[in-house]
Amino acid sequence: MTTERAAAEPLAKTLRDAITRLGRRVRQARPVGDLTFSQLSALTSLQLAGALTPRELADVERVQPPTMTKIVGKLEDRGLVARTPHPTDGRQVILAATEQGKAVYAQYEQARNEWLAQALDRLSPEERETLASAADILQRVARG
Amino acid sequence: MTTERAAAEPLAKTLRDAITRLGRRVRQARPVGDLTFSQLSALTSLQLAGALTPRELADVERVQPPTMTKIVGKLEDRGLVARTPHPTDGRQVILAATEQGKAVYAQYEQARNEWLAQALDRLSPEERETLASAADILQRVARG
DNA sequence: CCATGCTCATTAGCTAGGCTAAGTATCGTG
DNA sequence: CACGATACTTAGCCTAGCTAATGAGCATGG
Numbered sequence: 001m002t003t004e005r006a007a008a009e010p011l012a013k014t015l016r017d018a019i020t021r022l023g024r025r026v027r028q029a030r031p032v033g034d035l036t037f038s039q040l041s042a043l044t045s046l047q048l049a050g051a052l053t054p055r056e057l058a059d060v061e062r063v064q065p066p067t068m069t070k071i072v073g074k075l076e077d078r079g080l081v082a083r084t085p086h087p088t089d090g091r092q093v094i095l096a097a098t099e100q101g102k103a104v105y106a107q108y109e110q111a112r113n114e115w116l117a118q119a120l121d122r123l124s125p126e127e128r129e130t131l132a133s134a135a136d137i138l139q140r141v142a143r144g
Numbered sequence: 145m146t147t148e149r150a151a152a153e154p155l156a157k158t159l160r161d162a163i164t165r166l167g168r169r170v171r172q173a174r175p176v177g178d179l180t181f182s183q184l185s186a187l188t189s190l191q192l193a194g195a196l197t198p199r200e201l202a203d204v205e206r207v208q209p210p211t212m213t214k215i216v217g218k219l220e221d222r223g224l225v226a227r228t229p230h231p232t233d234g235r236q237v238i239l240a241a242t243e244q245g246k247a248v249y250a251q252y253e254q255a256r257n258e259w260l261a262q263a264l265d266r267l268s269p270e271e272r273e274t275l276a277s278a279a280d281i282l283q284r285v286a287r288g
Numbered sequence: 289c290c291a292t293g294c295t296c297a298t299t300a301g302c303t304a305g306g307c308t309a310a311g312t313a314t315c316g317t318g
Numbered sequence: 319c320a321c322g323a324t325a326c327t328t329a330g331c332c333t334a335g336c337t338a339a340t341g342a343g344c345a346t347g348g
Contacts, residue, residue: 008261008262008264008265008272009257009261011261011264011272011275011276011279012257012260012261012264013257014276014279014280014283015260015264015275015279016170016256016257016260017279017283018279018282018283018286019163019166019167019170019282020167020170020185021282021283021286021287022163022282022285022286023163023164023167024206025286026160026163026164041164062168109157112160113153113156113157113160116156116159116160116285117152117153117155117156118152119285119288120152120155120156120159120285121152122288123281123285127281128152128155130274130277130278130281131155131159131278131281131282132155132158133274133278134274134275134277134278134279135155135158135159135161135162135278136158137267137271137274137275138162138163138166138275139158139161139162139165141166141260141263141264141267142162142165142166142169143165144263144266
């Protein structure tokens with residue numbers, strides 16, 4: 001265990017640095033529209049999950065419920081998210097992306113990939129292969 | 145070109161997703177202290193560069209100068225950053241981390257690595273090898 | 289069957305971080 | 319030396335995040 005930990009520490013530092021930098025670059029590639037990162041992230045989670053309550057969405061996004069209330073409010077104002085009452089529990093609300101919300105999501109999704117895809121273009125096939133393997137591992141790490 | 149681009153697109157999506165999720169997890173691993181992410185990031189950049197002017201620091205952090213004025217102000221209030229006049233240019237200011245700032249930086253640095261290092265511990269040596277190669281590639285991509 | 293306590297969502301009020309526009313001081317050059 | 323450019327700050331605005339408090343609905347025990 002100790003030996004493995006010794007191997008993991010410098011890797012953690014390098015990896016975190018790379019992730020931080022890349023994350024900034026990708027986040028800065030904001031398209032013409034005016035959705036903020038938080039709004040887009042919430043919309044994405046809703047889109048992927050299909051439908052969620054505010055509490056569930058707050059948990060997924062790792063923010064407190066009042067924060068999610070604000071963000072969802074903005075998305076509602078733009079007509080990107082709609083709320084329907086919960087069928088059995090009068091306290092809860094069901095949030096889902098509207099058709100327009102799905103369209104906007106798709107636009108942003110492509111714009112966000114643009115910069116990164118271009119950068120990856122310039123790598124060798126072998127390097128891309130390495131990154132593909134690494135991406136799988138990283139996703140498992142992020143979930144676990 | 146077209147064929148390479150076809151290869152890069154899905155990889156960009158997967159990679160971005162992994163980076164986004166991991167970035168959140170790492171960022172949430174905030175220690176007991178009360179420095180915000182932006183403050184810590186600025187302190188880190190100063191620490192790594194040795195000393196910078198506000199403009200340079202703003203460029204590195206990819207924010208506008210007025211934003212950096214605020215952040216540096218907070219760090220100054222805590223005694224983590226000190227400013228000295230520029231030797232030849234009266235308009236400019238030199239920012240640098242104080243001894244206390246360096247100590248605080250080191251604490252946070254370790255705390256931030258903690259979660260990731262533990263997660264990496266659970267991987268196989270081969271997987272860590274893949275991640276190490278990937279980290280190098282990603283750093284080049286982020287710079288370039 | 290209803291009183292009491294829990295959960296969900298929101299509101300209120302605060303701080304931090306981001307922006308643009310405008311102001312001030314200094315530099316550098318014609 | 320006057321005038322444009324540059325460096326930094328100030329002012330004012332918005333979003334995002336938090337905690338505390340409020341209100342509405344559910345669920346359960348007497």
